[in-house]
Amino acid sequence: MLLTIDDVLTREELAAASSMLAGSPWVSGKITAGTQAAQVKNNLQLPETAPHMADLRRLVLGALHRNALFFTATLPEKIVPPFFNRYSGDTNHYGFHVDNAMRLLPDGSGYIRADVSATLFLSSPDEYEGGELIINDTFGQHGVKLQAGSMVIYPSSSVHQVTPVTRGERTACFMFIQSMVRDPNQRRLLYEMDMALLQLRQSIGETDAVVSLTGTYHNLLRQWADS
Structure with a gap:
């Protein structure tokens, strides 16, 4: 099921996230890519050691926990702590790939099964060109480019990509959910x-x-x- 959820973050939360990201370091996005995905992944990502990572994760998870539509659509049992990425300049795209079925927790304590993937947009569409999330499913190909603070959820089994960002900068939060209902x-x-x-x-x-x-x-x- 592909579903968009508007206004997951408030204006204040979005401003706080943008402020923390503005001063954060970035590293290659390949740090969380599997063998196949690493061949087509060309973006940047916040490392686990980023100064504001814990605060950013608390902000996003707090917003998800109060969102009734997110709960009923995903029925979350576990959520891999959210990650944050950036597309711009020469690190501006992520080719077609499928998310790994099992995701290692950032602290190395175990794995979570990825049933549902989610992207929370942190940049407004007018801040960049390109950067569309393309998702393939049994009904065809869908392009997603949402307002800042809004989210799309989709099956982790879907083949998807982020098209090249040709102007500006696209920042987002992405995460993986293990649902209480596996099917x-x-x-x-x-x-x-x-x-x-x-x-x-x-x-x-x-x-x-x-x-x-x-x-x-x-x-x-x-x-x-x-x-």
């Missing part, structure tokens, strides 16, 4: 049911039928989820 089709059904229930509550209220359907949603979640 993407089950996850989509639960998301669609939850969204339909929300609309029903708003239009007809908590009727007996709505309460019954809500119970069905939670019983399916109990059956399919691992945590």
